[in-house]
Amino acid sequence: MNAPLAERIRPKSLEDYISQRHLVGDKGILTKSIQQGVIPSLIFWGPPGVGKTTLANIIAEESKRPFFTLSAISSGVKDVREVIEKAKKGSGLFTTKNPILFIDEIHRFSKSQQDSLLGAVEKGWVTLIGATTENPSFEVIPALLSRCQVYILNSFDKDDLIALLKRAIQKDEFLSKKKIRLKETEALIQVSSGDARKLLNIFELIVESEESITITNKLVLEKVQKNTVRYDKTGEQHYDIISAFIKSIRGSDPNAAVYWLARMIEGGEDVKFIARRMLISASEDIGNANPTALILANNTFQAVSTIGYPEARIILSQCAIYLANSPKSNASYLAIKNAQQKVRETGDLSIPLHLRNSPTKLMKDLGYGKNYLYSHDYENNFVAQEFLPEEIADTKLYEPGKNARENKFRERLQQLWKGKYKY
Template sequence: MNEPLAERLRPKTLEDYISQAHLVGPKGALTQSIKQGLIPSMIFWGPPGTGKTTLANIIATESGRPFYTLSAISSGVKDVRDVIEKAKQSGGLFTTKNPILFIDEIHRFSKSQQDSLLQAVEKGWITLIGATTENPSFEVISALLSRCQVYILNAFDKNDLETLINRAIEKDNILSKKNIELKETDALLRLSGGDARKLLNAFELIINSFNENKIIITDKIVLERIQNNPARYDKTGEQHYDIISAFIKSIRGSDPNGAVYWLARMIEGGEDLKFIARRLLISASEDIGNANPTALVIANNTFQAVSTIGYPESRIILSQCATYLACSPKSNAAYAAIKLAQQKVRETGDLSVPLEIRNAPTKLMKELGYGENYKYAHKYENNFANQEFLPEEIKGTKFYEPGNNTRENGQREFLKQRWKNKYDY
């Protein structure tokens, strides 16, 4: 039986690897580490089909390290310890090249399973590479996360996907012998959702559906030949991202009906309830923010409740939260403020903290002027003292612009009274 196209085309070297230039391109964050063989423990976080497993294999090959792999779906603590023991023995006493242990879907490991990795990573018996489609901040224990670098892999863009299709036509042992004319790619790319594996599986399915010698690929043919194989709800594929996007945009657009419909689609499809709750938490801050700070409290309580109660009762809590957020006044002012501030930091670098607002815990620091002339706000009328809190080079820069809603209009008036001679509110 032939291997699937996606497996036949799996890159073996960095030169053949498509996409993720920010990690493995000429100036990629991992490029020099891989070339020098200085590999830290790391976690790859990204959607399915973005090359996480492939990249782990390439790193092991190009750094000349023994490679062990486990799947979090089927492995327990005993499996982890057995592999660590083998890795310790294969590493030897006189080598700096620690064996690599790759764990697919590491977010599915329980706390005890993750705990079993800590000593091996800490002692350097293994170099851990974990792969996850979920935010590691929530799914990986903090002790393990602090010992790993987190690298984000992005969904393939249009150019990456087209390169992949053309490579399949030109270089695959089977497809290269066929007479294939690729006239249109939009439908294929749309169906892939940025997932390289999904793209190649669909492409191979279409190619195999032809009996003719001449194979002409058009958008119409793609839709005709794939439409009989729809996924009801692909929790790891395109629908996963499209439906959560529709859900959040319904909340942002203040439509509780759209929000509860897309919520029902996810629940009926078996979506991870904590994934939904996390997105509600983000929306409460990004889309509502200071227009209604209670939204964040409710979203956080929703996450805690869902984590405790589980299905099916959690669907009611999620519905309450989603409809509450949809009916709440909206503001992205806090989101816009941090984006502007981060941009300014990237532009200006590490500017010095003004002396008057520095901490002065020692006598020397006090003698150097740390904290001198600081105005303690509570000693002044209305608990306010006009002073500068930004570095000299960017003083007077306004990052936060309150939104146009009842609560933030009140904030605007407060800031106008306090900073009328400095910021234009």
């Protein structure tokens, strides 16, 4: 039983594939293409453990195509070119259908590595299927992205995860011989966070030494706490650790922030992934309490993207410590959240006439721009007028945070608007 449970019960056909019904269900976008064997180059984007690799294997199997796989972590331009050359020459290794080249974690490929794929994809020597946990708009070069269809794979929902557990109990050669009862599954589902592979690894950890066992929430939590390292060894806590890192920054604890940063660095985490999350935190958690944080985080992202490991660790550490020590405000985050909710509730409200653009005579005759007051013509570059649609006039969406800088914002807004928004 050397292979892990997730590998032993990996689906071999669409019929056995659980989840992603929007792609491979009866009316899925990919279902017909797979059945007909007409496969375009694809990018699968989604979190870990949602079946990206499995789906690529199934596509190759169902369309009867040769299947080659490369990992962006360990493969270089030379490896890519070797597969492409085999595809071009044939050498008796390929059928009349072009082979599928699956590249896991394609976001880790450099520009030159991605460039090496372009000609083969464009000329149809290979059908590329890339898998990524990162937004391909940022991580895949435009020329390659334009030649691929991008499909999003979602985290497994509760029903999918329970179905997966039941199938493991019934069909796995080893688990089917045990007496396993699923009394409670909430803890299993919670700790797996929609990651099927993580769920199965935890489940196997719990039941592997028992011949008869009843799964309860208490049992799961006890086992997981005692054996965290065992199911983390392949990086399955990728999102848990980045969560701990960001929460440490948000909680103004530089010691914890550096610890979780070190955990990611030692695990070989992508420098751009870490820097991108700090860039988000600089705006979401610090915002206008210290606007310089966003500038530093953006410079950090640019720097580590250029430098890479090992020196990038120093820059990441500097930024993490700065962010952790910065005053905190989520006022900007809450403001846009409130504004989006108001838009959803009220729909496309009419834009006040005085705020509309009036480039033509007809628009001016219709009143576009009429009675608009140009702020710079008035004292302190301000004049009171309504900027919101009539239906939501006086609605306050932004509440300044309680910190030195935003306290000044509050004072200025009160002075300008004379209590209109009741700051």
